[in-house]
Amino acid sequence: MLTFAHSTYFHDLLAGFSAGVVIANSKGRVYASNPAAAALLGETPEHLAAPATARAIVGRTDAPRRLARFLAAPIKHGRKPEPLTCLYRHPDGRDRHLRLSASLLLENEKIFGILFEIDDMTEIFDLHARERAMLLGIQAAQHERIEGLGRFSLAVAHQIRNPLMVIGGFTGRLLRRHPEGDPDAAALSMILDGARRLEDVVRAVSRYATRRAPAPIMADPADLAIRAMAAARTRTGLAAPLVLDADTGLVRLDAPLLEELLTELLANALEAVAGRPSPGVITVRWRRRDPGLCLEVTDQGPGLPEDIRPFAFDPFFTTKAVGVGMGLPIARRNAEELGGDLELSSGPDGGCLAVVRLGGR
Template sequence: MPSFNSIIIENIIESIDVGLMVISREGRIEFLNSAACNILNLDRKKHLGFGWGELFITDAVFNAEFNQVILDVISEQKAGLKHVVPYAVKDMECPKKLSITSSYLTENNEIIGLVFLFDDITEIYNAEEREKKALSRNAELQKERIEGLDSLSQAVAHQVLNPTTVIGGMANLLSRKLPEEDPLQKELEIISEEAMKLEGLVAAVKTYSNIPKPYPSEINTVQLFKEALHNANLILERIGERIEMKLDCEVETIIVGKKLFEAAIVELLLNASNFTPEKITDVGIEIKKVEQTIQIRIMDHGMGIEPQIMNHVLDPFFSTKAKGVGMGLSRVKKIVFEHQGKLEIESPGNGLGTTVTIDLPCPDADCCPKGNSFN
């Protein structure tokens, strides 16, 4: 009569949904739980005691990857590893995806058998594959959208620049020919100013469409952000403003196109300053590794973004500034995209600041060593 402990163990093993198979040192199948029979399409009464090779190796091709895992464990003692392999069942159109984990059964420090755990991960695997395809398709659509916008931008720049130059030139010419007190001078001045705005728009569009492909190299992260801060402050000095940055960096180096990526950071710093009413803008930057990505968070304490316009801030030509062209954040988005990254902007609302997050692919699992920070 089986002991109480053996009954408990047997019931537990039978209740789990992970397949369990034990093969003796001689290669016979000594144990199969119900889950293993369901997953591998076996009959416990019929197949228990079979040699596993006789059962599974029917030819050189059928379930070759599955059989190789078993062979590796037996011949090379590759236990303790997890493998994901296809497993075909006759009369089933598509093979399953199995996760296989192996270990040894020992007694008195002697190997007496091999233990295999089988988990049917077909649904999970298929879901992940669908997600990968969806992400890939989204990336393709985004690329097509950017390329289309590039073509439109180049066409706009070409078609609008010449007429705009002529309009501005003619307005200035007429202004010089008329007496200074002539009432038309005011109208001509407005025409000239609007022509200059159009020229600025064309210049911004040309800059966007001419963003080059990055040539990534390994760059010291702290040095890159110091230089971006310096360049942003050189621009702000002209209007008596300044950015003070607190950088918390856990990533020693990143692989980016230096000038291009630095230009994107400068744009984000200037944008933070533009929407902060104070002369000195405090910006916090955190750089760390998060789930195989390098995450860069740029946080300001400025005016924030109203919820109703949040969905439009990355759109080309969208600006809340009277003299804004609305291409700055679009340029940043394109630069990040060219680095296979992702850009997100969040804001709790008016007066509560804005957080810009850039996620870049991490080229190495050990790319984020000990932190480094400065004020």
């Protein structure tokens, strides 16, 4: 083999490889390399054969210990190592991402050498870096757009609220001066109802557009559910039995965000069971799910029809005769700010099932 390794044919064969190739004997001494390896490592073939050069090359990487173990695996342990990717500081001052793999050269089932292959992965890494920068740029632009829309929405809501308060206030005063049955009283009542409904829209838009960073604290999920149910009953003027199943103990989360989310879900559940011959119960279940927390709200209402399910989280979408249609969008927004998601589906026994999955806490 040694005679063949010094032949012209062998060196011409090595030169034909586009990847860098370095061949060492069973003791780790380099006895052959190709021009591609010399160019990738920034050393002449003669220098690559010197042990001092090998130590210098190892020292130019970002992972000298891992590279040393990679090189020692076939020499000391007689096994093929897993491919290794490292950052290499070329003598010309530029960094290159190199991928190294090794193959054992066997004769009569004995190792007589090791072939190291070196591939330059710099262009691929640079491409991934450019793609990542582009995606981060897109995300930043989207975030800025969302923030801009939020500021715009708050500004519009503020501008509407001021004249709305004047309209509602003076309409109320005029209405008090007209006795019931007065033709003008009916018209004034319609104006006042419209002003109040518009005020509800402005309030919902303000809540939806206002964002803040979560502030996690240790909280009792059962207590959050009880408070959210009380708030939902007050808002809707409706009532239904609550079944609470919470065996998680204290959890770390943003309590106001989650309570607001739960209030929206429970208000929807109360409205879903209202007016039914047998309203049934509303169930809130908390479970720890690796790696986080799962919250389920189930009602025994008519359920969520398939034809409106795709639009359930669209702002201002509502099936009610009088409604704003911002409860579920706010609930989903809160779930996302808590690092989770919100999904709606049919319950196991009918009705609607809302599932909130929160990340690890």
